[in-house]
Amino acid sequence: MPLNMRFRFSPAKDGLVKVLGPLETEIMQILWEDERSTVKKVHRRLAQERDIAYTTVMTTMSRLSEKGVLNRHREGLAYVYSPAITEEDFVQLVVRQVLDGLLDDYSDTAIEYMVDYLARNNPGELERLQQVIQSRTGGL
Template identity: 85%
Template sequence: MPLNMRFRFSPAKDGLVKVLGPLETDIMQIVWQEDRSTVKHVHRSLSQNREIAYTTVMTTMSRLAEKGVLNRHREGLAYVYSPAITEDDFVQMVVHQVLDGLMDEYSDTAIDYMVDYLARNNPAELERLHQTIRARTNI
């Protein structure tokens, strides 16, 4: 998993748009699903739901490659893009970055909030957290 990727986290947005822009998210969903793709294919897929310039897709895919999320190599005249990281590994990396940042600076507040949040919204996950803590501390 590439460890040098850094993304801006926007908590008010939904899904992967929290860390990728809406277009980046749509592109990554297509490439993750296809496993390898060209700008032409991605543009064609995106054009079914919105009006978008080919060059916009090309530039965005290039930037995703620069960020380390996509790999690209030339096949003939076209670049072929493939995921540099699985969607699950990407989500895990983002969660680690966000929580590392919170724990480094605000661990007391982050932990208290997480426990309160789970108590209110997901008691089963709070119990799972409790079991995980017990297992790791041999209590």
């Protein structure tokens, strides 16, 4: 997935807003749902919930296209946008990039924290992690 996307990771925020801005996230949710759309249609949907300028939506969608998250092509007088990556693939890409960064620089701390976190908050997932480790190491 060759996205030229660079993002800031904001762990205190919820969902995809951790890596995309709030408006970018809303736009991507609309396009992942609709599969293709114009700025006009996306603006119309967003404007039902809040006061937002057409040019703000247009600029944000253009930037998402420049980042490689949206595809853009002209149909008649309008640009039509579609996701360049599925939501699932995007989430996998983000998780990979975040974990690669943490494990590259702080592997001991990251691994210990992940195990402690799972033990405290989700013992079932900790058991699943043990099974994954055993399957990868041949039960060593």
